[in-house]
Amino acid sequence: MFKFIERILTKDAVTTEHGQYLKRVRLKKIGVKFSQLAILAVVIIAWELAARYKVIDPFITSYPTQIAKTIYKMALNGELVKHTWTTIYETLVGFTLGAIIGLIVATALWWSDYLSKVFEPYIVLLNALPKMALGPILIIWLGNGVTAIIGMSLLVSIIVTIMMVYNGFRETDNNKIKLLRTLGANQFQIFKKVVLMENLPTIFSALKVNIGLSLVGTIVGEFLVSKAGLGYLIVYGGQVFKLSLVMTSVIILCIVAGLLYYLIVWLEKRLIKWEN
Amino acid sequence: MSKVEFKAVGMKYHTLEGETEALKDLSFTIEDNQFVSLIGPSGCGKSTTLSLLAGLLSPTDGQVMIDSKEVDGINQRVAYMLQEDYLFPWRSILDNVLLGLEIRGELNDSSRKRARQLLADYGLGDFEDYYPTQLSGGMRQRVALARTLAIEPDILLLDEPFSALDYHTKLALEDEVAQILREEKKTVILVTHDIGEAIAMSDRVLVFSERPGEIKSDYKIDLTIDGEYSTFKAREATEFNRYFNSLWEELDIYV
Numbered sequence: 001m002f003k004f005i006e007r008i009l010t011k012d013a014v015t016t017e018h019g020q021y022l023k024r025v026r027l028k029k030i031g032v033k034f035s036q037l038a039i040l041a042v043v044i045i046a047w048e049l050a051a052r053y054k055v056i057d058p059f060i061t062s063y064p065t066q067i068a069k070t071i072y073k074m075a076l077n078g079e080l081v082k083h084t085w086t087t088i089y090e091t092l093v094g095f096t097l098g099a100i101i102g103l104i105v106a107t108a109l110w111w112s113d114y115l116s117k118v119f120e121p122y123i124v125l126l127n128a129l130p131k132m133a134l135g136p137i138l139i140i141w142l143g144n145g146v147t148a149i150i151g152m153s154l155l156v157s158i159i160v161t162i163m164m165v166y167n168g169f170r171e172t173d174n175n176k177i178k179l180l181r182t183l184g185a186n187q188f189q190i191f192k193k194v195v196l197m198e199n200l201p202t203i204f205s206a207l208k209v210n211i212g213l214s215l216v217g218t219i220v221g222e223f224l225v226s227k228a229g230l231g232y233l234i235v236y237g238g239q240v241f242k243l244s245l246v247m248t249s250v251i252i253l254c255i256v257a258g259l260l261y262y263l264i265v266w267l268e269k270r271l272i273k274w275e276n
Numbered sequence: 277m278s279k280v281e282f283k284a285v286g287m288k289y290h291t292l293e294g295e296t297e298a299l300k301d302l303s304f305t306i307e308d309n310q311f312v313s314l315i316g317p318s319g320c321g322k323s324t325t326l327s328l329l330a331g332l333l334s335p336t337d338g339q340v341m342i343d344s345k346e347v348d349g350i351n352q353r354v355a356y357m358l359q360e361d362y363l364f365p366w367r368s369i370l371d372n373v374l375l376g377l378e379i380r381g382e383l384n385d386s387s388r389k390r391a392r393q394l395l396a397d398y399g400l401g402d403f404e405d406y407y408p409t410q411l412s413g414g415m416r417q418r419v420a421l422a423r424t425l426a427i428e429p430d431i432l433l434l435d436e437p438f439s440a441l442d443y444h445t446k447l448a449l450e451d452e453v454a455q456i457l458r459e460e461k462k463t464v465i466l467v468t469h470d471i472g473e474a475i476a477m478s479d480r481v482l483v484f485s486e487r488p489g490e491i492k493s494d495y496k497i498d499l500t501i502d503g504e505y506s507t508f509k510a511r512e513a514t515e516f517n518r519y520f521n522s523l524w525e526e527l528d529i530y531v
Contacts, residue, residue: 173362175362176362176364178332178358179362180375181332181350182330182332182354183350183375183380184350184352184379184380185379189379193364193375194364197364197366272366274365274366274409
């Protein structure tokens, strides 16, 4: 048994010493994973026990088995898919629109130095402004529904996209641009062949930040106007003091946020193959 | 008819702080197939001279002529090689070499074949599908040379192309590039800080004065080489040290 584990830990070793090295690296990796799971398990068990033995008030904290029951019930009656999908849909639409429009604006600013100088203070101002404050205005303009929520999601993410991507564009290696100019490239070719390509990693960093921000925008939007979605469930659960519903929604939101983030990471890996 | 002619060229740069005169009354001619090196103190306008020839800049005074025609914008027959290779990491080696052809809309079967032949000639045939990060510095600079020659220029502008390499690679590559360019019969203008490199590689060395740059002196390099030319043999020629010493004095360097 012991030998078997030893063999797995030193798999693919070239020499015995290399085997010892591999073993150290792998043990550390396993240790990290184990600790991560252990923290989760300890929190869940402690929460459950504390609630059962009334160390904490289960009415205001809920507890894991109750949350699991709620998730099961919601899965059966279709509520789970409906609310989760509503939030994902609103976030993805807002995020995608924000990314596309942001990219177009950043390109325009890079294209014209004059334009970027003119708009700089406005962009800085819009960035500093808490976008949530515009919620009521959006509702009046876009109506009391999904459009306003998507608007919120877009608004929260677009300014950051513009700023991050434009800064990346501006810092493109000048010598690479010079090289293209000596080859006779026009502005469009310079953009397509160097500026855009060199900044793909920057664009993806912006996307990674913004998928989270878009989700924030969506949840805030749902707080304000919605009839469905995880944000709606959280507000509703809070109003009727059903803490298990609130906790359940927050946990699903956690999972959704993680999945959306890894969707971008997956896209990045598919698109940027030369960096490893 | 001279290949390249500078007629009383002056170049001034403007900034908010004031005006810098990079070149003043610069005149010289370069014949077809000549390999000319430009040396001089830092900031004397050597790189400006190349930029003027490439059409990246326009002179504020005088005229820059190629084949008796005034340079106006980017010239299709001029190719520029920079200090570093600037290979694009997202393109394969072959795609990097094809860059110029792609931009000029000259990418077709025969130009692609020629580009691949260039890579094969430089011993990089097996690396076509590799990415630049997988190649050594010397190999990358050879790819940059292939990219430069793929567009079939008459005139090559080399702006310290070996300065970013380690010494051994630099010596080896100097020789390789000098041989290739002699064979290809190109007009070459090399900007360098390395006096030895200038003498070993060129037919002629132009020494620039301090800014504003003018030609201070013009050396025709005539080395006695037994057998086939190489930069290593050039460095062994009896005249090499004599040229080196006079160019060194000419540069008048105080540290």
